[in-house]
Amino acid sequence: MATFEDNLGGRLALLAPDDLNSDQKKLYNQLQDTMVPWAKKSGFQAATFDDRLVGPFNAMLRSPLIAKALMSVTAAEGEHTSLNEKVRQVVILTVGAAWQAAYELYAHTAVGRQAGFDEATLQQLVAGQKPATLSADEAVAYDFTHRLTTTHQIAPELYEQAIVTFGEKGVVDMIALAGQYMTISGLLNTFAVPAPTAAT
Template structure:
């Protein structure tokens, strides 16, 4: 299987190592390998395999490289311009991942959430589907808003009003856009049956 650990890859899409990619695919591959892969692996998540193929939600994007590249740019915009604090950002991401039972998303963002300052107790509660005891009304508001939108497809007036007090209009829009981004990630992970990698990050140089 081209050196790929089956548990690490996509069961429904073949891995696309860099050799043989079309130019538009190669451009996206090199962009991801230069930015998203190091970001994920610094956090402790495997994002590239021994043969150079990408892991997690990255490999599927190469099958639709124009739209995939546009989606990546929205993620990058969120990273540099969101008004949400890092802890809130990761509460939202983990809440979406837990609701969708998207293993790779939870695997990749748990260490990022830890680095942002969330406790193991809070992270474990979110991932298990329980409501944590949050340290602030801001964090509780983000969790309740996200959970309702993801699981009920709407947000009740009381929950919306509480979140609006904490985040204002800009923050609420940023939160909804973030939820949408990670719903896309979780849809990719679940639709293509992407597993959680086994073992440490691999070393691979793009050639």
């Protein structure tokens, strides 16, 4: 009989730690050491009570070597980005809303809350709307990311605004972050990964 925990995998079974091959186990251990504690600290769930990974992490175990490289990009972005945390969360939530990626929106609503956004602002971002409460740089990040993820083009005026606001490095950083979460959203939507609705 399927359990609630099994449903958290969407179209994929949740892999148990004992069932992993060598490469999967290395990635699993890395995620358990980094992403699972970060998720707990941020207020969202990345593993079940019996230590099976959920969200995009369960899907990543299917291709552990590429996923390990993806996590290296994630680590590099976190260490070297020129974007502040609130701008980062605007970018991530804007991508999640455009993709309607339930787990990503669930997770980064929690992260955005910790970054200092109020609930009304977060709910507007989740709904794909531009909150009036965004700061000037956050508003540019929203406009840039929304256009990039929905029309895939950046008009000259918006490009100039982004360059003035973030500089060339910041624009590259913003594109890299958006692309990273397009990949995550693609994993989540392809495998129909839901957001948890209760503790497991």
